[in-house]
Amino acid sequence: MTPDPVSDFALAAKAAVAELDAYLRSAIAGEGPVVRLRPLREIAEGLDLERWIRRGGLGGAVYRDFLASYLETTTRLPHPGYMAHQVAVPLPQAGLAGLVDAVTNNPMAIYEMGQGASAMEFTVLNWMLQKLGFATMPWPGEGVPAAERGGGVLTHGGSLANLTALLAARARVAPELWRSGGHGGLAILVSPNAHYAIGRAAGIMGLGLDGMETVAVDARGVIDPAGLEAALERLRGRGRRPLCLVANACSTAVGLYDPLPELADFCERHGIWLHVDAAHGASALLSRDTRHLLDGVERADSVVWDTHKMLQTPALCAALLVRRAADLDRTFQQEASYLIHDKHQPGIDFLHRTLECTKAGLGLKVFTVLAAAGEAAMGEHVAACYRLAHRAWELVGERAGFEAPVQPQANILCFRHGEDDALQLRIRDRLLAEGRFHLSSTVYRGARYLRCVFMSPNTDESIVEAMLDAIEAAAASDG
Ligand SMILES: *Cc1c(COP(=O)(O)O)cnc(C)c1O
Numbered sequence: 001m002t003p004d005p006v007s008d009f010a011l012a013a014k015a016a017v018a019e020l021d022a023y024l025r026s027a028i029a030g031e032g033p034v035v036r037l038r039p040l041r042e043i044a045e046g047l048d049l050e051r052w053i054r055r056g057g058l059g060g061a062v063y064r065d066f067l068a069s070y071l072e073t074t075t076r077l078p079h080p081g082y083m084a085h086q087v088a089v090p091l092p093q094a095g096l097a098g099l100v101d102a103v104t105n106n107p108m109a110i111y112e113m114g115q116g117a118s119a120m121e122f123t124v125l126n127w128m129l130q131k132l133g134f135a136t137m138p139w140p141g142e143g144v145p146a147a148e149r150g151g152g153v154l155t156h157g158g159s160l161a162n163l164t165a166l167l168a169a170r171a172r173v174a175p176e177l178w179r180s181g182g183h184g185g186l187a188i189l190v191s192p193n194a195h196y197a198i199g200r201a202a203g204i205m206g207l208g209l210d211g212m213e214t215v216a217v218d219a220r221g222v223i224d225p226a227g228l229e230a231a232l233e234r235l236r237g238r239g240r241r242p243l244c245l246v247a248n249a250c251s252t253a254v255g256l257y258d259p260l261p262e263l264a265d266f267c268e269r270h271g272i273w274l275h276v277d278a279a280h281g282a283s284a285l286l287s288r289d290t291r292h293l294l295d296g297v298e299r300a301d302s303v304v305w306d307t308h309k310m311l312q313t314p315a316l317c318a319a320l321l322v323r324r325a326a327d328l329d330r331t332f333q334q335e336a337s338y339l340i341h342d343k344h345q346p347g348i349d350f351l352h353r354t355l356e357c358t359k360a361g362l363g364l365k366v367f368t369v370l371a372a373a374g375e376a377a378m379g380e381h382v383a384a385c386y387r388l389a390h391r392a393w394e395l396v397g398e399r400a401g402f403e404a405p406v407q408p409q410a411n412i413l414c415f416r417h418g419e420d421d422a423l424q425l426r427i428r429d430r431l432l433a434e435g436r437f438h439l440s441s442t443v444y445r446g447a448r449y450l451r452c453v454f455m456s457p458n459t460d461e462s463i464v465e466a467m468l469d470a471i472e473a474a475a476a477s478d479g
Helices: 005-028 040-046 049-055 060-072 094-104 115-132 158-173 196-204 225-237 260-270 282-286 325-329 362-373 375-398 421-434 461-476
Strands: 151-155 186-190 212-214 241-248 274-277 302-306 318-322 412-417 440-444 447-453
Touching: 005 060, 040 049, 094 362, 115 151, 115 282, 115 318, 115 362, 151 158, 151 325, 151 362, 158 186, 158 196, 158 241, 158 274, 158 302, 158 318, 158 325, 186 196, 186 225, 196 212, 212 225, 225 241, 225 260, 241 260, 260 274, 282 302, 282 375, 318 325, 362 375, 375 412, 375 461, 412 421, 412 461, 421 440, 421 447, 421 461, 447 461
Parallel strands: 186 212, 186 241, 241 274, 274 302
Antiparallel strands: 151 318, 302 318, 412 447, 440 447
16 A cells, blocks of 8 residues: 555654754753764664665655654754854744744745745844844835845855855945956955854855955954054955955954954955954844844944844844845846746745755744744843853963853853863863763964853753863873
């Protein structure tokens, strides 16, 4: 008997929900390891992956057992000991959005392929534009000249959003390059602590390493406004002209915010595009306690804001927001006649604003999360994560043998035990093997540090204390 695919789906989905419910409860309670690293081959063979592909039939009643085995291989983000990477612990309701998006599959880059998801993207973008202090997009067909208003688009991740931002800047500064190609003698002014996505974008755009002019930073690694004029001189001395200045809000390694008002002053003085890479840190706009960190962002030309970091949205979802919609509308100056043509429609297409052609219903995901939590609770989540990093910094300071090089501004804390670089990695490995705590590690000012990113509503001060105890124990038994 051939199973009916729809009832098969319903059966498997019901089992999956029960399994995921148990998963969430056990992970949040801190039962079992946060992660257990095993060899890839062992996992592939244990799950019998090849055989499933050859034979098919993974559905219905058998799905539950398989899912239970798969969940054993996951890094359990809701576990209180998860403090490793800048990846959201999703609001459980986000799972529903993922399910609905997958079942309906409305890739809404053109309006006729996903009207509700388009309306959600439009609404979420306007909400973000307001938070930034940019003008919102008018309703389609309202007759308001949209070009001078703000604009934006949701994309699959901050890396793509940053590339699009640099392309938007280029379309403004040197529109002829779309046809002629080449770097046109452009270079970006950039912090040495920018995310590597910026360097990759510059590489993709053909700017080369010569097209990246590093600006001076202070002792903490934050852009020093006093060094900007000299950086511009150096850039010009090499026969280049500025494409944009890229600011961090906040930086990846230690989570520090560049001084946006001073950077905006400099950019205004010289007519330079200001791009604020706020992939991680823009969500601080949602809380009265943390909003000040982004003072001056309203003067940026473009801003990247990931929702899959601090807004509890599952990967991937990022926003690129621009002060003038026209800048984004002319970024990709191509025509795809079968998609982009004069058509009478009651909505808008986002296709011309993104690198993606087919694009998931990202607006559905982020809307579902925001609507479940409400913006005030989401702001409190961000502020609580930031507060916990600050508290952890104090706790580290109270213990002998520990050192934290910078006071955190966001939810990222770097610290170390002792002076030995290699010891930090051994401590991390030891903690991973024990399975109670998952930390990351970074190099900061030439030295190796342990790094905590507090992303989880399930992590609190007592977990931090227990983590520091575990580090002391690991260091004591080292060697
Ligand atoms: C995470 C991050 C990125 C990269 O974004 P993805 O969504 O991971 O592609 C870029 N810049 C900053 C500052 C980030 O924190």
